[in-house]
Amino acid sequence: MPKRNDLEQKALQFVINTGSKGVLQSELWRELEASSREGSRVAIKLEEKGLIQREKELQGGRWTYRLFPKRLPSSIESIADCPCLLCKDNARCDPTTTISPKRCGRLTEWILNLDNNGQAESGEETIAEGLESK
Numbered sequence: 001m002p003k004r005n006d007l008e009q010k011a012l013q014f015v016i017n018t019g020s021k022g023v024l025q026s027e028l029w030r031e032l033e034a035s036s037r038e039g040s041r042v043a044i045k046l047e048e049k050g051l052i053q054r055e056k057e058l059q060g061g062r063w064t065y066r067l068f069p070k071r072l073p074s075s076i077e078s079i080a081d082c083p084c085l086l087c088k089d090n091a092r093c094d095p096t097t098t099i100s101p102k103r104c105g106r107l108t109e110w111i112l113n114l115d116n117n118g119q120a121e122s123g124e125e126t127i128a129e130g131l132e133s134k
């Protein structure tokens with residue numbers, strides 16, 4: 001039997017790889033060759049640590065849990081259309097100078113569109129807000 005920390009790490013990685021689709025708890029334990037008892041303990045632990053979310057789901061007339069990652073790793077696609085990447089002022093842009101992300105309309109518009117498309121997590125600090133607080 002793998003050590004619990006190893007199992008937690010493998011379970012978390014597997015859940016993250018399922019992305020927004022999530023994975024049924026039973027499928028995960030089958031994949032990791034863990035017992036359902038050990039698996040449930042690990043899932044609860046990961047949820048307590050705020051790393052995953054468990055949602056009840058009815059499967060074949062029985063209640064089980066689907067596990068979702070709380071955070072997904074950023075992908076390069078998520079910033080592919082960020083205006084900064086092709087901006088002619090990029091080299092001179094700095095929060096402490098006149099050309100600043102704090103006052104950039106193009107960046108603000110891009111960030112707001114992320115929110116509208118549901119790509120940015122609610123409650124997460126935006127780049128502009130983060131810069132404002134510094």
Ligand code: SF4
Nearest residue numbers: 084087090093101104
């Ligand atoms: S924040 Fe605005 S000015 Fe600065 S690099 Fe990005 S697009 Fe250009």
